[in-house]
Amino acid sequence: MAKMNLLQAVNNALDIAMAANERVVCFGEDVGVFGGVFRATSHLQEKYGRARCFNTPLVEQGIIGFANGLASQGSVAVAEIQFADYIFPAFDQIVNEAAKFRYRSGNLFNVGGLTIRTPYGGGIAGGHYHSQSPEAYFAHTPGLKVVVPRNPHQAKGLLLASIRDANPVIFFEPKRIYRASVGEVPEEDYELPLGKAEVVREGSDITLLAWGAQMEYLELAAELADKEGISCELIDLRTILPWDVETVAASVKKTGRLLISHEAPITGGFAGEIATTIQEQCFLHLESPIARVAGLDVPYPLALEKEYIPDQWKIFEAIKSSVNF
Structure with missing residues (x-):
């Protein structure tokens, strides 16, 4: 290593x-x-x-x-x-x-x-x-x-x-x-499977899903949720196309809730595709509406970058809203 x-x-x-x-x-x-x-x-x-x-x-x-x-x-x-x-x-x-x-x-x-x-x-x-x-x-x-x-x-x-x-x-x-x-x-040659999400952390109250740099904010939000007694399951999607429906659906059937976060603007973002598919597959298991925490429908701002980014605080508020629905 x-x-x-x-x-x-x-x-x-x-x-x-x-x-x-x-x-x-x-x-x-x-x-x-x-x-x-x-x-x-x-x-x-x-x-x-x-x-x-x-x-x-x-x-x-x-x-x-x-x-x-x-x-x-x-x-x-x-x-x-x-x-x-x-x-x-x-x-x-x-x-x-x-x-x-x-x-x-x-x-x-x-x-x-x-x-x-x-x-x-x-x-x-x-x-x-x-x-x-x-x-x-x-x-x-x-x-x-x-x-x-x-x-x-x-x-x-x-x-x-x-x-x-x-x-x-x-x-x-x-x-x-x-x-x-x-x-x-690892210093040696190795490959990780494409099209397969990774369950980074197991939990029981809500599934948190993201990819790339946004995973860092999910992890920080999950730590904040821990202090409130909320158990979060974290999934890194890793591959957007094709995406791992099976792993995400299995998690949501267990937790009953799903929050998806990405940095791209919310309208037309890939969270919408995930939410629709999981709603179709997990409807009777859902305890609250599927939540999306994403970027805003504006050009990416320079001076207001911190306000634009969907950070751990925005995700944490969405977690609480979902659990308390």
């Missing part, structure tokens, strides 16, 4: 993937010598050469178009979009090309070797162009997988699984905790 922060875990996963398979290439804006704006790809170019780790022009649709071409020809392409906010120029290349490549060719061709890494979310005073959480846009697209880790151990195992998955994957990295989240990570 080694102590790593989330950035180091991502770098370690890329290093292992590139060492194990010479077809793995990583590229993006400033990814080469500079190591990316957050240094996630530091030292990979000097170790594996400029043909396997290199800079691209500042053209997101070009990055993903190029990645689609590489993946369709048998390369394992790991493309970085510098901030998730700037993934939108590549939206067509992702949802109309990468996601449909296998389907439209009748399984003759695919871009399953494509992984798109991108840092998402707020908490770094980045303002409205460097703080968004766009996971729900892509959850509407069959043919993609969408993955979000919460800590270094998860980041390494989930990224290695994503790179080796037979489908195109968007891997959202929570930049607020890039360096703040530190933990013990």
